[in-house]
Amino acid sequence: MARSNKPIVWGLFAAGGTVTAFFVPALMVVLGLAVPFGLLSPNDLSFDRVYGIVAHPLGRLILFGFITVSLWHAAHRTRTTVHDLGISNDGITMFICYGVAGLGTVLAAVFLLLL
Amino acid sequence: MSERQITLEVLRYRPESESEPVFQSYSVPCQEEWVVLDALNYIKDNLDRTLSYRWSCHMAVCGSCGMVINDNPMLSCKAFLRDLPDHIRVEPLHNFPIERDLMVELDDFMDKLKSVKPYLIPDQPVAEEDGTYRQSSAQLKKYKPFAMCINCMACYSVCPQYGLNEGFVGPAALALAHRYNVDSRDQGRRAREDVVASNTGIWECTFVGACSEVCPKNVDPAAAIQQTKIASTVDYFKDLLMPGKRDKSGNAKQAAGDGA
Structure with missing residues (x-):
């Protein structure tokens, strides 16, 4: 039997799952709790400050990695969920899911470069 | 001993x-301490x-009496009547062709077990x-939990992937492959x-995890499969980047102890 090529998308999927599992709760605490409850001053998240972090080359690189692997995670999970639901049209599902993730990857790169 | 009439x-x-x-x-007159198999x-x-x-x-050692009891696949020798209602529905394991009554055909499962080289x-x-x-x-601790499988096939009975695609090697066989993969020998x-x-x-596994929930021996096939995915992904990219590393039989040269 031939070995599968799925490690390519699964690698991105696994990376996306790990990254979002670690970073999304932290983001939720900072943006959803710390700022509204006054634990962080609103100035800490001022536009200029956040822009400074994001626009830094390292900031852009980290953000690009975070956005793309999260997109590929969502794409692969959606594809497998469609399969779990018994819809066997894998070619079309793959095209749509990975197409959206691919487009998102390109757009993320473009927007981050233009920042 | 109290007696209970069970349907x-x-x-x-x-x-x-x-x-x-x-x-x-x-309608069966049952003793309270009986299991479904006694009935x-x-x-x-x-x-x-x-x-x-x-x-x-x-x-609960031989794995022969796996069946679906009130919609849950379990060993009928481990399904205590004290935990069940007075009306019990017993079916053969799902996802397998029925051979006769509660007996299912084992050939496909046996072929798959052999195919993963479980030695x-x-x-x-x-x-x-x-x-x-x-x-x-x-x-020893690394592989022992995965060595507890008794081939009762309860995991195949609940696996949605096996239900959709009977070519899928399936939870027990893949967990057994992992059991040998992580063995230091x-x-x-x-x-x-x-x-x-x-x-x-x-x-083919989409990590639904039902296999691990129903396993009567607490093997965690879903975890075994995910761990194998990580190792296989690393191997895949290694082969892609260093294609010369594999010998003619398709086996890559490996350092001793690199079994994880």
């Missing part, structure tokens, strides 16, 4: 006289000698005069990957 609704299928499986009810044995001994089912050890594959042939293997308790992971890392192997 057992058993799926019957006698291929010589029935085209479709049908339910048949039996089936009562039917066989006293009510209906034609009822067919598999069992052997009556102590030690050392780098160098080992002779008796080499003495015994040395293995630390930490090395084994270097056969690459040899197993032809089946394990194919499209009908680990990559």
